[in-house]
Amino acid sequence: MAAEFLSIHPLNPEPRKINRVVEVLQKGGIIIYPTDTIYGIGCDLTNKRAVEHLCVIEKIKPQKMNLSFICNDLSHISQYVKRIDTPVFKVLKKLLPGPFTFIFESNTNVPKILGINKKTVGIRIPNHPIPLEIVKLLGNPLITSSIKDDDEIKEYTTDPEEIYEDFKNKVDLIINGGQGGNIPSTIINFTDGEPIVQRQGLGVFAA
Numbered sequence: 181m182a183a184e185f186l187s188i189h190p191l192n193p194e195p196r197k198i199n200r201v202v203e204v205l206q207k208g209g210i211i212i213y214p215t216d217t218i219y220g221i222g223c224d225l226t227n228k229r230a231v232e233h234l235c236v237i238e239k240i241k242p243q244k245m246n247l248s249f250i251c252n253d254l255s256h257i258s259q260y261v262k263r264i265d266t267p268v269f270k271v272l273k274k275l276l277p278g279p280f281t282f283i284f285e286s287n288t289n290v291p292k293i294l295g296i297n298k299k300t301v302g303i304r305i306p307n308h309p310i311p312l313e314i315v316k317l318l319g320n321p322l323i324t325s326s327i328k329d330d331d332e333i334k335e336y337t338t339d340p341e342e343i344y345e346d347f348k349n350k351v352d353l354i355i356n357g358g359q360g361g362n363i364p365s366t367i368i369n370f371t372d373g374e375p376i377v378q379r380q381g382l383g384v385f386a387a
Contacts, residue, residue, distance in 0.1 A: 182349060183344070183352055183354050185353075185354050186356065188355050189357075190308070195313075202317045202318050205318055208227050209352035210222070210230060210350075212327060212343055212351055213311055213357065214340075214355060214357030215304075215306040216382075217279045217361050218326050218336045219360040221238070221326075221351065224323075225323040228293075228294070242294070251304070253305065257305075259289060260286060260303070262287045268370055277305045278305070279383040280367075282302070282304075282369075283303075283367065283370060283371055284303060284370050286301040302367070306365075310357050336361075340354065341356070365379075365381045365383060
């Protein structure tokens, strides 16, 4: 059965439609949704079967996955990260929500949830109402990856209708939240204490 295609207002997401998305996630569904950078594909972090299905779609082995968690606030992050020192917390508070992915050492909750030993975890709080409202209502982070295009020139698909054509037989629900961006998040690695910019993307970081 083809995926549901659901248009949601990008600035004022309709609660009824957010409820529908969360229903799909709670049943182990895979969704595609907009962020403040590019469109993402994800599922409920706590649903192992959904995570396995996501890995199949993305053609990655669970042990090798470097997927990020979409959280909706800083307190959410502390449930999955080993330690956030005060200076690091100040950086996060300043930059989030925003177009950044922060890499931290994971705590013991992560392997318990995923069933695999992941030493690091990527954390995102995008500056976009749709994913934030989804995660808030769901009560768990989304485990997420970016939607990539097979075209070598156009790395990321930005048109939700094009995304639908590409993924309608692979996922359960695709959100149309308007045209997406084509620049990914800036990745900042905090695993060694000092921040290291691992990938320069949309976010501007000054330590």
